[in-house]
Amino acid sequence: MKKLTPKAAYRKLAAIYDKMVAQYGQAADAIGLTCEGCTDNCCLTFFQHHTYIEWAYLWEGLNELPADQLEAIKAKAQQYVEEAQSALNRGERPHTMCPLNIDEKQGICGLYKHRLMICRMHGVPNLLVKPNGQQVQFPGCYRCQEQTEEYEKDGKVAPVVNRTALYKDLVMLEMQFVGKNLRQLPKVDHTIAEMIVLGPPRIK
Template identity: 70%
Template sequence: MKKLTPKAAFRKVAAIYKRMAEGYSQAAEAMGLTCEGCTDNCCYSFFQHHTYIEWAYLWEGLNQLPEDRRNEFIRRSEEYVQQAQAALQRGEKPHIMCPLNMEDGKCGLYDHRLMICRMHGVPNFMTRPDGRSVTFPGCWRCQEITEGLEAGGGQAPMVNRTPLYRDLAELEMAFVGKNLRSLPKVDHTIAEMIVIGPPRLK
């Protein structure tokens, strides 16, 4: 597989993200799911991310910010990592606001947010390479709506993540190239990706 330039890879990941957004919107609208008035915030969720292409695309967004805003996100990320490590050492799952969350509650890198951030709210499923299907119920508000639909004889729409994951995996291979198998596996929070800096692909 021919290795892609960062510019070409970023265009492709943006296109995959657009498909995710469309799938999310269709499912959310069909079941009447909105974030308005929610008493929780998904940005407190302890998400870990697993691709170099998304890590690099996150930094593509950071590098487009004014220096003072980028430095503020780096500072917040350092605090997040320290707090998360302390929670994990206590045997607790971290429940800390994402460092990219703005004062108005919106994401400071909305167009560059990662896959899990985009797909978390609605019910979705994925068929793994071994043929097993894994389902995700969506956020707590989504699960409440789903229970109501099922009680009335209905069924919540499900987003099929399989083609999205497949295309992202293929893009990952094309972006990283032959070094992918020898590089460490990515298993980082957004804060860790920011504190570490842009990914090294060699």
Template identity: 50%
Template structure:
């Protein structure tokens, strides 16, 4: 595959993100699901991210911020990673607030990553080996679907969305796709690591 320029890859990524949001919103409409006035905050969920293209796109947004604002996020990221490592060492799942959360709102909303956009509603993924992994959604989705026949519950099929993301990752990295180390970082770690180094 011919390697995409960063800007071309980012344009395609934003289109994919828009399609994700459309599918998410369609399921929300059927369920009557809304994040407004939620008693919990999914920004405390512990997510690992796995693509260079999303990492680079996050940093495109961070680089556009005023230096003092980015410094705030970097300090929060340091605290997040320190606390997270301590909790993991104790066998606990980290539950700290995302370092990009500003009074309940994402400070990098346009540049938020895939899992931040997809978390919440029921969804499923068909793996390459054919196995189907089903996610019941956040606590509210579980409440809204409790007692319903599984056939009557709407789901987002993440499979084609993930395939598109993988294809974009391949186009973004080109021949480096198979030689660079795998990404397995939480958002705070991506902030502290700086923009991804794409030399194999």
């Protein structure tokens, strides 16, 4: 399989992200889901991400920021890592604001264009079919579940985004981006904060 250059890989990743946004929008529009006035903030949710291509794309965006803004994000990322580890050591699920968030009340991402897959898909009901046929389902955020319950009162069935094809595309892109060393590299299992603290991924 031919290895892609970073720029070519990023273009393909952006195209996958566009498909996610479109499918998310269709599902959200159908049930009337919006983030406006939400009392929660999904940027507080503990997410771990699993691909080198998304990690590298995140740093593509970070490197476009002014130096002082990047340093401030790095400092918040370090604090996040420490707080999250303390929560995990206590047997608790971390509930700490993502270091990329620039407005806690509004949940505004400071790197919105480069936000990762899970950040884009969180909210609406979605499912993933694993290679062994097992289905993993997510009912959506708390507000989505409330909207879905209301939507289905009239006998309608709320839409569910099947992210299987999107994940397959992402896995294929990961293989093209990393190349033959993929199996020898450590498994990616990091929060955004960890990806920032660790710096850009080393894939050679």
